[in-house]
Amino acid sequence: MPPDQALDLSLDVSGDTVALLEQLVNIESVSRNEQRIADAVEAVLRPLAHLEVSRHGNTVVARTALDNSSGRGERVVIAGHLDTVPLNDNLPAVHGQQDGREVLRGLGTCDMKGGVAVMLKLAAxxxxxxxxxxxxxxxxxxxxxxxxxxxxxxxxxPDLLAADFAILMEPSDAVIEGGCQGTLRVDVTARGERAHSARSWMGVNAIHRAGEILDRLNAYQARMPVIDGLEYHEGLNAVGITGGVAGNVLPDVCTVSVNYRFAPDRSEAEAAAYVREFFSGFETVVTDSAPGALPGLDRPAAKEFVEAVGGEVNPKFGWTDVARFSALGVPAVNFGPGDPMLAHKQEEYVPVEQVHRCESVLRTWLTAGPSVGPSVGLGG
Incomplete structure (x- = not known):
């Protein structure tokens, strides 16, 4: 029986955000099984007069449509995913302590229903x-x-993704992580000639030839560009190797799988060109690729957001969906409660303080200064 089978799937946005988070966590929503949680989110948002709500499969979009006669004219996307990885004996949610802090444990608490709870509370x-x-x-x-x-x-x-700035509420320890690096995987192949290992001089050992590929990787000097004041650290690493025919045969093919994590000032094409040049003389085939995302911290909305959070910004070395916004010309950052190192782990948890901090920072940023009207809420 699913953990939420006997639970009320309605969501209460009038109380504490951590209580709302617990309700969200207890609606099981493993990928491709998000209908119930999407229904619950839609049920909260649909009656609100200040939002235009639309449903796209199990994705719920809620938009404001302000009178921008004041000249503000700025739109910000705040995004979070509803799905989780498969259950691992970690539902329902439970309250506890970790290193002297109050935490909520359970599947999705960190990745990323903590962020979703903050979003839903603010939207309402x-x-x-x-x-x-x-x-x-x-x-x-x-x-x-x-x-x-x-x-x-x-x-x-695509018009629903149009904005001047985007915040993806992936776990970031409640600190801004700017943009993200791109990722590229390539197969680099050394070729030789088969021969009996007893007469090895009659062939060419492809595995031995692949030693040069590894030598180049060992000599690699990481590029560390500074973008919008953030220092990114690229990486080029072998992540797999295949080769061999039989115990008495010189192999004629050896392939090294290489992962390149590249800074967001390089396009996918530029990253691929760099890797091909790096392995010049060997066959190089791109097997997977995803672009990075520029942080865009020079944009007015981004500058104000950084100031609201406290000025601390870290580069994002992993890949997240901020890259999808960057591809559309929308600068984006990651900002959400939870330690990203806990994502997908059975002992996943989120500190209660970080949930409250993220909500407080965003609420202040979204209500301070010029406004189209009074901001009211249902409680904190």
Whole structure:
């Protein structure tokens, strides 16, 4: 029986955000099984007069449409995915302590229902923000791109992703992580000639030839560009190797799988060209690729957000969906409660303080300064 079978799937946005988070966690939503949680989110948002709500599969979009006669005219996307990885005996959610801090444990607490709870609370309780907002509660981030809600929206309704700035509420320890690095995987192949190992001088050992590939990798000097004041650290690493025919045969093929993590000032094409040049003389085939995302910290909305958080910004070395916004020309950052190192782990948890901090920072940023009207809420 699913953990939420006997639970009330309605969501209460009038109380504490951690209580809302617990309700969200207890609605099991493994990838491709997000209908119930999407229904619950939609049920909260649909009656709110300040939001235009639309449903796209199991992705829920809620947008404000402010009178921008004041000249603000700025739109920010706040996005979070509703799905989780498969259960691992970690539902329902439980309250506990970790290193002297109050935490909530359970599947999705960190990745990323903590961020979703903050989003939902703000969407429901900030009816007159100081800039237009688009809240994206999307499906299937944890699996193949073809199911990803942001990807599907970019194909069917790209206007819904249009914005001046985007915040992806992936876990970042409640600190801004700017943009993200791109990732490229290539197969680098050394070729030789088969021969009997007893007469090895009659052939060419492809595995031995692949030693030069590894030598080049060992000599690699990481590029560390500074972008918007953030220092990114690229990486080029062998992640797999295949070769061999039989115990008495010189192999004629040896392939090294290499992963290149490249800074967001390089396009996928530039990254591929760099790797091909690096392995010049060997066959190099791109097997997988995803672009990076520029942080865009020079944009007005980004500058104000950095100031609201406290000025600390770290580069994002992994890949996240901020790259999808960057591909559409929308600068983006990661900012959400939870330690990303706990994502997908059985002991996943989120500190209660970080949930409250993220909500407080965003609420202040969205209500301070010029505004189209009074901001009211249902409680904190």
């Amino acid at each position: 309780t900030v009816p007159a923000p100081n800039r237009d907002l688009t809240y994206l509660f999307y499906e299937s981030e944890e699996i193949e791109t073809e199911y990803n809600g942001l990807h599907l929206l970019s194909q069917s309704d």
